Amino acid sequence: MLPSNLLVARVRGGRIEPLLLEPEGIPLAIAAEILDRLRESVGKSRRELERELSELEELALEAGLDMRVARAMATLALRASAFEPVKAPLDPVRARLEVFEEACRSFGVALSEEERRAVLERVAARLGCRVEDLEAVLGGYQDEVLTKPADMSAEDLVKEYNLSEVQTLLFKAVKLDVRFVADGATTKRLLRAVKALGLLYLAERAGGGVKLTIDGPASLLRQTRRYGTRLAKLVPHVMLADRWAIEADIAGKRVLKFELTDERSSLFPRRSVEAEPLFDSEVEREFFKSLSRLAPGWKVEREPEPLVAGNRVLIPDFSVSCGGRKVYIEIVGFWTKEYLERKLEKLRELGGVTMIVAVDEELACSSVKDLPHEVVVFRGRLRGADVYPLLKKLLGEPERAPRSEPPREPEIPALPDLSGKTLAEAVKELRGAGIDPARALEVLEKLGYTVEWRSLDPSRARVRRARAEGV
């Protein structure tokens, strides 16, 4: 994010378009030059660096670019660098006060050049420094020096610039619409960010995905830019979806439209996301395991794509599909009363899909039985066998997975031995090999590993080799 005066944008026909740069050609050259200069400037003061980097603004201008581009990139590169205060021979604040107080004692104020000189000499003698040191201290404040230049490639810097431009534009947004197609885990992270930032959304179905209209509590009552900074913070989350498009209302003298879609996603940095536990609870993990064993011909997915219930998003716990048919499963376990009410309300409003709601016996109150879905009551913990008959009815007999199915290994590049690693480490390795973290457990099992859970924290769960025939 940048100061708003560094936003380069064009307004045309009620629309506003920020300048986005391909990471090539002149922009890339300027980014590289900035980073090179920083790398060669360890020990230089911030002020000096800012002055030197501002020379590149002219270079940008000569090359036909807006000079603010160079300044914005320099700002980002400086921000990614580390500075430390210099050890000055004098404490500037103390030295300055000494001078002013001495002047006051001697003359009130120093009116003539002689009086001024006399004051400075007296103070220099007392502090044991030179008159020039005092002049320097009177001319400016303490500066800091570069200790660690930004560690990024020129391409990264151009992409960071693009993201910052978009986010800076969104500071003035009064509303953000997001359309996306994404798996449940990515959606969950986006919605969690919406909630953590104190924002609200309305959801509707859009094409094959979901459209969210996002703003803040007071937006209903006032057109306000108050939530702009927070809306801007959502953008990196949105960009993690498989398909995405954003549309924002930007407030100024009049409201302007801003649109951006994944067609331009190659212009933006792709932030990696920490792997999260795949399962929120033991119940869910057990269930996934037992269901996958029961019917290998079915495709069982944890947190599949989001559904829209009324005007809210519901991410079912599981989906089971076979051929063109798909059944969702939602497990309703113990939670707070408000959470249950919200969940049941959402489930009541969900239509157009086949859903099995599995409810703990102790929660199986009458409002659960009214749900417009298949309801399965379980006791203690849900097992695959509890829903299997119903699934069979809805999906048809599971095809036996042919034994001759080509092994998965050819898809998976050679991996080091994962046994003994934590789950978090293993997931990282798998991701490095191009495997979706959401499939990590499944793949690990196929590879013949089991996971020893000590808690739900994936950095504490350990991967062990289970059976020799797996690989």
Place this chain on the structure above:
Amino acid sequence: MLKLEWSAGTILLKGEAAPLVKAYFKWDPRVRCYRALAIQYRWVVETLRMLGVKYEDDVLHPPPCHLAPRDLPLRDYQREALDAWMREKRGVVVLPTGAGKTLVAIAAIARLARPTLIVVPTLELMDQWEENVKRYLGIAPGRYGGGEKSIGCVTIATYDSAYINAEQLGDKFELLVFDEVHHLPSPGYRQIAELCAAPWRMGLTATPEREDGLHELLPYLVGPVVYRRYVREMAGRWLAEFDVVRIYAHMSEREREEYAKLTEVYKGFLRKRGLSMRNPRDFEKLAALSVRDAEAREALLAWYRARRIAFHASRKLGVLRDLLAKHRNDKVLIFAEHSDVVRAISSRFLIPEITYKTPEEERRAVLAAFREGRVRAIVTSRVLEEGVDVPDANVAVILSGTGSRREFIQRLGRILRPREGKRAVLYEIVTSGTKEVRISRKRRLALEGGS
């Protein structure tokens, strides 16, 4: 039962209510209940009470507060102001700088003894209010701003911090005090008042009027002006007697030529395009034009340069030197427009400067030294204008400034704290034969009764 709930700067109404109540709310499909801005809380509650409706109220969550209600000794006009405000417990009190506005607010807090948020423009003012709260109320206030975030029965926040944290602060207080309330109506800051549920509100200022006319929002945000006194009425008794002296500085030969040339470029452009400059909007148009139009850009640059010459005519420093020589034993505040000019004066006369760039530590040290008489002059840009106590300063020099009446009144106010036998003097140094003469005339209108 009907329920009112706090929700991040707004209030939610759960259950069905009479149309008279619902008029304050709007249906929110996102959460499926009625929602209103927190500022409506007082009116919603009054309506519910009037209708005799039973309801559950979970809007305010005030911090623990151990203040016992009491009365503070006040001057007669301060008491009048307090009484006028207490009638509705909302409204704006207008008193000249130096007349002790702070004490009116502190007395209101002492009387009501309820959780209070005080909103101030600067960190200096935060320090100053903190001292007053400690001294008169005997408690340490919470602070919000400058990196601090603590809530107390009385909490002091900067406008910036209160704006950013309105969601966290809005349900904690019953009384809001806005110091220098003329800042409040700006589009961002007004949300502090709108997103806060406090039913009681007091605004303080020496000049509520804004050039953009937005002061018309004050009755909605805090209440109408309930009490007002002017500088001229109070000088001599509650404020020091003062003189305003205009001194002309003449341009050097070269400056005069340059000024004439630049003015001709600017005026020639206006003539050629048939433009006139009657109000700020006309000027904005010129600025907008200059983006694409090279001639307009040149005209605008000429205007800036001419203004700079007028503001910083080299002879002004000579006039300043003469004034400093005359007032060697007085306490002098010097105001200039640009921070590089401030720096140059500081370095040349060896007097401390305070600008927005001055580190916090140095700022406090300089003000302390000034109070204790270890330095007798300070040069500043706009930082010291608002409210900061610079006790017994008796001479102010305006080296350059805008035509703003508020700025003028505030700068004057800095030297008006009364003291036995004190007569304050404010000098304006104006470059003769330039537009600065008109600027000075405009700001001095502030002295003539009106505002």
